[in-house]
Amino acid sequence: MAATECRDITEWVEEQVSKPVEEWEERQEQRCKEEDCNWWTLCLNKLFCWFVTVLVKVVRWVVVTVGKWVTRTVCTVVSVLVDLVVAVVTGLVDIVVGIATWDWGRVWDGFVEIVGGVVKGVLGLVRVVLLVDTIDFIREEIQKQQLRDHVRGLLEKRFARDPESLSAAREAIGVDHGAFGLRLTGRLTRTFVSSDRTTAEDGVPDLIRWHEDPDLDIDIRKLAGYDHDSFWRRGRPEVSGADEGQVDRYIADRGGRSFRIFPMSESVLRHKASVCEERARELGLIYEFEYDEREVTDPAYVRLAESEQDEYDVDVLHRIDENVDSSGARNLDLPVPHGGTVFGYAGTLVGLSAHLDDAVGVDGSPFPGSNTSGVSCLDRVPDLVFEYVLAHELGHYFGLVHVDGAHRIMFTMNKSQGKSVFTWWTVPSLLLVEQQPKFVLEEAKRAWDYIVAGWPTKALTTRAHG
Numbered sequence: 001m002a003a004t005e006c007r008d009i010t011e012w013v014e015e016q017v018s019k020p021v022e023e024w025e026e027r028q029e030q031r032c033k034e035e036d037c038n039w040w041t042l043c044l045n046k047l048f049c050w051f052v053t054v055l056v057k058v059v060r061w062v063v064v065t066v067g068k069w070v071t072r073t074v075c076t077v078v079s080v081l082v083d084l085v086v087a088v089v090t091g092l093v094d095i096v097v098g099i100a101t102w103d104w105g106r107v108w109d110g111f112v113e114i115v116g117g118v119v120k121g122v123l124g125l126v127r128v129v130l131l132v133d134t135i136d137f138i139r140e141e142i143q144k145q146q147l148r149d150h151v152r153g154l155l156e157k158r159f160a161r162d163p164e165s166l167s168a169a170r171e172a173i174g175v176d177h178g179a180f181g182l183r184l185t186g187r188l189t190r191t192f193v194s195s196d197r198t199t200a201e202d203g204v205p206d207l208i209r210w211h212e213d214p215d216l217d218i219d220i221r222k223l224a225g226y227d228h229d230s231f232w233r234r235g236r237p238e239v240s241g242a243d244e245g246q247v248d249r250y251i252a253d254r255g256g257r258s259f260r261i262f263p264m265s266e267s268v269l270r271h272k273a274s275v276c277e278e279r280a281r282e283l284g285l286i287y288e289f290e291y292d293e294r295e296v297t298d299p300a301y302v303r304l305a306e307s308e309q310d311e312y313d314v315d316v317l318h319r320i321d322e323n324v325d326s327s328g329a330r331n332l333d334l335p336v337p338h339g340g341t342v343f344g345y346a347g348t349l350v351g352l353s354a355h356l357d358d359a360v361g362v363d364g365s366p367f368p369g370s371n372t373s374g375v376s377c378l379d380r381v382p383d384l385v386f387e388y389v390l391a392h393e394l395g396h397y398f399g400l401v402h403v404d405g406a407h408r409i410m411f412t413m414n415k416s417q418g419k420s421v422f423t424w425w426t427v428p429s430l431l432l433v434e435q436q437p438k439f440v441l442e443e444a445k446r447a448w449d450y451i452v453a454g455w456p457t458k459a460l461t462t463r464a465h466g
Contacts, residue, residue, distance in 0.1 A: 006075030087117020359399025
């Protein structure tokens with residue numbers, strides 16, 4: 001929470017303080033260029049005009065940069081301490097409750113939460129003390145300017161014959177002044193299955209039918225999180241309206257109880273969204289998410305097959321198939337990234353995505369597009385590893401491909417992708433320099449190549465929020 005508030009403060013300074021001064025500087029520069037040289041003052045009037053302009057530029061840059069650095073440093077320390085306290089308290093609660101309820105999985109999760117929180121806290125403070133965070137701040141500022149220049153060039157090419165749209169896009173995205181980034185209003189859908197949905201004439205609930213069907217890999221107790229295929233592959237489902245005993249009686253009685261099962265709680269989904277919002281800044285994307293809940297009525301979308309993401313997008317997320325309505329898929333859906341939850345996948349996947357247009361990876365590899373745009377993900381513990389899954393899948397949404405190195409958000413453990421866990425930078429990055437997976441500058445450039453090439457003009461020239 002502290003990190004989010006500090007980020008908002010920094011962007012407010014860029015938007016409300018730095019931007020007006022930068023705009024004044026531009027007007028002042030133009031006035032200095034147009035001002036006549038007064039010979040009786042030996043042209044000192046023009047010299048003074050330029051002196052004032054340069055002085056304001058220097059003062060503004062120093063004040064804003066130092067202010068951002070101080071804010072970042074203070075917020076980093078506060079965030080580390082707050083996260084440490086939260087991790088310890090949450091972990092202790094999980095351990096106590098787990099012991100009281102004989103839930104050894106929760107006991108283990110609490111232990112991992114405490115150990116992970118302490119390690120992250122210590123390394124985070126070391127990072128600040130050794131000025132690694134300051135060096136990283138300087139690097140990020142340089143790369144942000146490089147990304148601004150890249151986006152400016154892309155927009156100038158796209159709108160070469162449309163100066164009005166070019167000006168609007170540069171203003172909306174903050175290419176020249178203010179907080180830089182494409183403002184996006186995304187949507188996250190928390191799916192659920194209902195115990196009392198019934199379509200058969202005999203009155204047996206659909207959920208019971210799915211549970212009893214030997215051809216479907218659907219077990220109500222596993223959906224609810226009471227049983228697991230593997231201790232190391234657990235999520236945190238939420239059952240609303242029943243406890244474990246009532247769920248068991250519902251199974252035994254083949255109905256008679258009303259409840260819902262969600263793949264994850266709202267707080268877990270919001271946490272994944274906050275991680276996504278933070279990391280998306282590295283791509284020059286500024287998210288705000290809206291949330292809703294939707295019932296899954298087809299067993300195919302309880303455990304999703306890799307080939308069914310397009311169908312999930314259409315039937316569950318209500319996205320538009322490009323083959324049905326190309327304009328709607330591009331102009332209505334594409335500018336609104338949409339993700340949904342699932343209980344599981346066929347295989348070992350933890351997320352899936354569909355992106356509309358063909359893309360090219362940072363290594364030059366082709367990344368074919370789909371008929372829809374949308375993503376799905378499940379929940380896994382610990383968060384230390386799996387809290388980045390939504391950000392990863394939304395990276396695919398913008399045309400990014402898998403890469404080597406666990407210090408990168410676009411890394412995948414899926415063996416079929418053949419990616420290496422370690423590169424020369426993985427260990428120093430995770431232990432000291434960055435201490436969490438991130439997107440890199442080249443990925444940000446690729447994402448913007450994808451956006452500017454295929455997104456509708458309206459999405460680039462108007463702000464979705466802010």
